[in-house]
Amino acid sequence: MSQGVIHSIKDLIITVEFDEDVAEINEILLVDNKQKTPLLVDSLRPGNIAVCLNLHTDRSLQKAMKVNRTGKDLEIPVGEEMIGRMFNALGEPIDGLAPVDPKLARRSIFKPPSRTNSFEASEPEILETGIKVIDFFTPFVKGRKIGIIGGAGVGKTVLMMELIHNVAASGVGLSFFTGIGERIREGHELYDTLRERKLLSSTCMFFGQMNENPVQRALVGVSAATLAEYFRDDKGKDILFFADNMYRYVQARNEVSTIIDQMPSEGGYEPTIFSDVKTLQDRLSSNEKGSITAIETIYVPADDLSDPAVQMIQHELDSIIVLSRAVAEQGIRPAVDLIHTSSSLLSPDIVGDRHYLLSVQVQSLLQKYESLKGIIAIIGENELSPADRAAYAKSKKLIEYFSQPMSVMEDMNGEKGEQVNREDMLKGIEEIIV
Numbered sequence: 529m530s531q532g533v534i535h536s537i538k539d540l541i542i543t544v545e546f547d548e549d550v551a552e553i554n555e556i557l558l559v560d561n562k563q564k565t566p567l568l569v570d571s572l573r574p575g576n577i578a579v580c581l582n583l584h585t586d587r588s589l590q591k592a593m594k595v596n597r598t599g600k601d602l603e604i605p606v607g608e609e610m611i612g613r614m615f616n617a618l619g620e621p622i623d624g625l626a627p628v629d630p631k632l633a634r635r636s637i638f639k640p641p642s643r644t645n646s647f648e649a650s651e652p653e654i655l656e657t658g659i660k661v662i663d664f665f666t667p668f669v670k671g672r673k674i675g676i677i678g679g680a681g682v683g684k685t686v687l688m689m690e691l692i693h694n695v696a697a698s699g700v701g702l703s704f705f706t707g708i709g710e711r712i713r714e715g716h717e718l719y720d721t722l723r724e725r726k727l728l729s730s731t732c733m734f735f736g737q738m739n740e741n742p743v744q745r746a747l748v749g750v751s752a753a754t755l756a757e758y759f760r761d762d763k764g765k766d767i768l769f770f771a772d773n774m775y776r777y778v779q780a781r782n783e784v785s786t787i788i789d790q791m792p793s794e795g796g797y798e799p800t801i802f803s804d805v806k807t808l809q810d811r812l813s814s815n816e817k818g819s820i821t822a823i824e825t826i827y828v829p830a831d832d833l834s835d836p837a838v839q840m841i842q843h844e845l846d847s848i849i850v851l852s853r854a855v856a857e858q859g860i861r862p863a864v865d866l867i868h869t870s871s872s873l874l875s876p877d878i879v880g881d882r883h884y885l886l887s888v889q890v891q892s893l894l895q896k897y898e899s900l901k902g903i904i905a906i907i908g909e910n911e912l913s914p915a916d917r918a919a920y921a922k923s924k925k926l927i928e929y930f931s932q933p934m935s936v937m938e939d940m941n942g943e944k945g946e947q948v949n950r951e952d953m954l955k956g957i958e959e960i961i962v
Contacts, residue, residue, distance in 0.1 A: 658947030666847035678851030701766030709776025745780035760818035795836030847871035897923035
């Protein structure tokens, strides 16, 4: 393999010049120093120049240092030994336990397995979460994608942790958790929660949290998807893939785009935002060998649901759970906006006629409630017609019914968590609206 030299350094961008046999895009280069600093080739320029990303933010690099080609992409280890462990975007363990066996097979994170055309969707399989508002408005269907959307501090991570607790504990497949650009504290809390509830033995965890550079934050989702694909294709597993937070993935890609001097798009994000989102979402798919069911949180900057990045991610999802600050301020948990929450899976073919017809009635009542709120604020509830008063009372009962204490919050608020099966949930709703 040929050798190059560092030509220039600008923050995390390192350009490497080769006399001949220039490196390939996505290849890993190793600086000829004590640390063997890895560089990832991002693009190529005329004159045998490779534009590289400094994966470890090594500030000791200098111009004219020699760089060696490896001929390999960024690869992570794959195998059963990865279960129960915590890794960074490069597949390196960060849980303080023993290093990964160097003999483990490795797989490139940039080369997804080839797709097959023989996969036919089987009968939809509903996974019960025990969370009433999710099981009713956004049925949790195996092999599909659900998004939890909301601004800062409205309960996205808590709701995701509850889903992990309820669904992963039921023993359905193997769970993956990918932390992208979120707080380190949340990662620690999740790890402790899973360990205390004996769920680590069926969970793989990848973290590229706020303390990491944007390169690792942008890569961690793809790294986790690579290991998930291995268990899906080689081991025939059904995967539950939790990602917190998909907006931070776009944000990290945008930071990388900025430091390599790409012109931003009209919305202020990187010009490749569509392909960035699509590339990762397409990796979270199912085939005839196994399934990947994805649950993703999406941060909404300034509570603006029309943000271009939020809209882009939403288009890739089957169900959208919208968390509202106005609902959270009323003390309702989970703080779900029942009007704007929607799902393409809420159809008679998937949930059955009984559930579907109930959902139509409930949405009608909630829409009526929204329209009556303004009138009541002016003239009071007593001035409503008997029919409107009855509809308003039923709506208030429904909103209260969909509020539910969380198991993962028991230690903090002392309130015992509640899980409700789908049949009991439907009965409870029927009792209110009939």
